[in-house]
Amino acid sequence: MKTQRGAAYERVRAARSKDRYTGIDYIYNVFSDFIEMHGDRRFADDPAVMGGLAYLDSEPVTVIATEKGRDTRSRIRRNFGAPNPEGYRKALRLMKQAEKFGRPVICFVDTSGAFCGIGAEERGQGQAIAENISAMMALRTPILSVLVGEGGSGGALALAVADEVWMLENAIYSVISPESCANILWRDTGRAEEAADSLKLTARDAFGFGVVERVITEPAKEPERIFDTLRSDIARWREAAAAKTADSLLHGRYERFRCMGRIKR
Amino acid sequence: MAIAPLFRKPKNELEKGGRAQPEQVEADSEVVETCPECGYGNPISALWENMSVCRCGYNFKMTARARAAFMTDDGSFAGMFGDIGSADFLRFPGYGEKLESVKKSAGESEAVICGEAKIGGAPCCVFIMEPYFMMGSMGCAVGERITLLFEYAAERSLPVVGCAVSGGARMQEGILSLMQMAKTCGAAQRHADGGNFYLSVLTNPTMGGVTASFAMSADIIIAEPGATVGFAGARLVEQTIRKKPPTGFQKAEGLLEHGFIDMIVHRARQKQVISRLLEMHARRK
Numbered sequence: 001m002k003t004q005r006g007a008a009y010e011r012v013r014a015a016r017s018k019d020r021y022t023g024i025d026y027i028y029n030v031f032s033d034f035i036e037m038h039g040d041r042r043f044a045d046d047p048a049v050m051g052g053l054a055y056l057d058s059e060p061v062t063v064i065a066t067e068k069g070r071d072t073r074s075r076i077r078r079n080f081g082a083p084n085p086e087g088y089r090k091a092l093r094l095m096k097q098a099e100k101f102g103r104p105v106i107c108f109v110d111t112s113g114a115f116c117g118i119g120a121e122e123r124g125q126g127q128a129i130a131e132n133i134s135a136m137m138a139l140r141t142p143i144l145s146v147l148v149g150e151g152g153s154g155g156a157l158a159l160a161v162a163d164e165v166w167m168l169e170n171a172i173y174s175v176i177s178p179e180s181c182a183n184i185l186w187r188d189t190g191r192a193e194e195a196a197d198s199l200k201l202t203a204r205d206a207f208g209f210g211v212v213e214r215v216i217t218e219p220a221k222e223p224e225r226i227f228d229t230l231r232s233d234i235a236r237w238r239e240a241a242a243a244k245t246a247d248s249l250l251h252g253r254y255e256r257f258r259c260m261g262r263i264k265r
Numbered sequence: 266m267a268i269a270p271l272f273r274k275p276k277n278e279l280e281k282g283g284r285a286q287p288e289q290v291e292a293d294s295e296v297v298e299t300c301p302e303c304g305y306g307n308p309i310s311a312l313w314e315n316m317s318v319c320r321c322g323y324n325f326k327m328t329a330r331a332r333a334a335f336m337t338d339d340g341s342f343a344g345m346f347g348d349i350g351s352a353d354f355l356r357f358p359g360y361g362e363k364l365e366s367v368k369k370s371a372g373e374s375e376a377v378i379c380g381e382a383k384i385g386g387a388p389c390c391v392f393i394m395e396p397y398f399m400m401g402s403m404g405c406a407v408g409e410r411i412t413l414l415f416e417y418a419a420e421r422s423l424p425v426v427g428c429a430v431s432g433g434a435r436m437q438e439g440i441l442s443l444m445q446m447a448k449t450c451g452a453a454q455r456h457a458d459g460g461n462f463y464l465s466v467l468t469n470p471t472m473g474g475v476t477a478s479f480a481m482s483a484d485i486i487i488a489e490p491g492a493t494v495g496f497a498g499a500r501l502v503e504q505t506i507r508k509k510p511p512t513g514f515q516k517a518e519g520l521l522e523h524g525f526i527d528m529i530v531h532r533a534r535q536k537q538v539i540s541r542l543l544e545m546h547a548r549r550k
Binding site for chain 1: 346348349350351352355357358359404405406408409412434435436438439440441442443444445446447448450451452453454455458473474476477478479480481482494495496497501502504505506508510511514515519523525
């Protein structure tokens with residue numbers, strides 16, 4: 001199937017649009033009685049990652065979301081949704097808690113990537129992401145990740161090692177931003193549109209590669225209907241996941257990633 | 266040297282104390298590699314003997330095979346998974362040609378070599394990344410090889426020793442190269458769950474998706490002196506925060522100070538240290 005040139009970048013624009021719902025909207029509209037928990041118990045509380053407990057229908061669940069902020073002030077406070085290591089460590093702390101109490105974990109991911117700062121590096125950004133990935137691979141409770149906006153590289157993956165990963169149709173998932181890619185390839189960030197085409201970063205592409213299980217249509221009219229869709233879909237997923245043993249979950253999760261980029265000899 | 270004449274200029278070379286010895290005896294006849302730190306031109310034959318370390322202590326890039334030669338027991342390295350290669354499945358601009366040309370220039374089929382070997386007599390599985398193959402970047406083949414190695418080692422209860430050098434995930438393979446981070450971490454985790462030992466050696470540079478996955482997931486992490494290890498490159502950090510990172514940013518010495526690695530080990534001592542650690546983790550049957 002041949003797609004129109006620049007079509008991928010349209011999705012990038014849509015995924016980054018300021019009119020889009022952010023993590024906090026999904027938390028409050030899909031679930032009820034959300035109670036936010038703070039801090040990684042090691043260094044700080046990262047406002048770029050929100051997490052806590054909520055009810056999904058009448059079942060308690062652990063919810064984690066990256067949050068970009070809605071206005072200039074909150075965007076600055078939330079660091080535009082780019083987590084520091086503390087954000088990933090907070091998320092992991094909450095996931096371990098979910099494991100202990102047998103709650104499923106639901107993550108909403110919308111980040112341009114892990115923050116590239118001096119402090120973030122000095123406090124082990126790479127180590128924090130690596131630890132999340134390994135720990136999520138071994139977490140003995142169901143995990144679902146929904147990419148709702150930008151899925152920026154390792155910073156997104158650190159919250160998306162799950163039994164199932166879903167993507168909204170205008171979300172993107174990429175190993176590198178199209179701008180950085182264009183800069184490396186042609187030393188010209190202006191050619192990001194071309195780079196976006198080459199990177200195959202749309203939800204349809206990710207589905208085609210088997211990287212996500214579902215692409216969720218975004219209602220053009222009444223966009224808030226997405227919350228109802230997600231609520232019922234997540235409830236159905238939760239029920240199916242609850243019927244599985246922890247061992248079979250872990251086996252399925254391992255195989256899910258194991259077959260990605262498998263090369264026949 | 267003769268007593269220095271204090272009150273008149275020397276008349277000739279002899280009075281000056283004889284002709285100075287040329288700095289490099291074999292400079293004319295041999296290829297030299299200039300050290301970016303101290304500027305000394307290292308004759309490559311000397312580099313061979315010194316494990317590619319300059320007299321100032323700077324670690325030159327070295328091929329995976331050369332590293333295997335000094336780190337493992339003579340002739341013990343038996344390669345595996347060499348037939349697993351990458352494909353240009355995205356038809357990414359220039360990637361197909363790049364793969365072909367780099368295979369020739371690097372003399373390797375991918376950016377990591379894997380195998381079974383002995384280090385100081387201790388049997389182990391070894392992976393060594395290849396800096397001359399697209400900067401050791403991790404695409405599907407690299408992920409697959411490392412995953413297979415961890416699975417192989419887990420089945421046989423063998424320890425894994427891995428040497429990382431990488432620019433990160435390989436963007437030419439898109440989202441699937443990102444997924445290799447989860448795949449390799451999963452395999453390393455299963456290997457660990459079986460009570461097996463994994464030692465990671467971080468060399469210059471180890472960045473991005475490799476730092477953020479298997480390279481940092483070891484029981485013991487050692488680094489080479491002066492190695493740059495991080496997630497985001499210094500240039501990207503500078504662009505993001507519009508400030509120059511401090512000197513020593515992301516250097517192994519800083520990582521040690523901040524508690525992210527166990528120790529810094531010079532190339533010359535690596536084999537000794539690794540074999541001691543393997544010995545201490547030997548599993549009783």
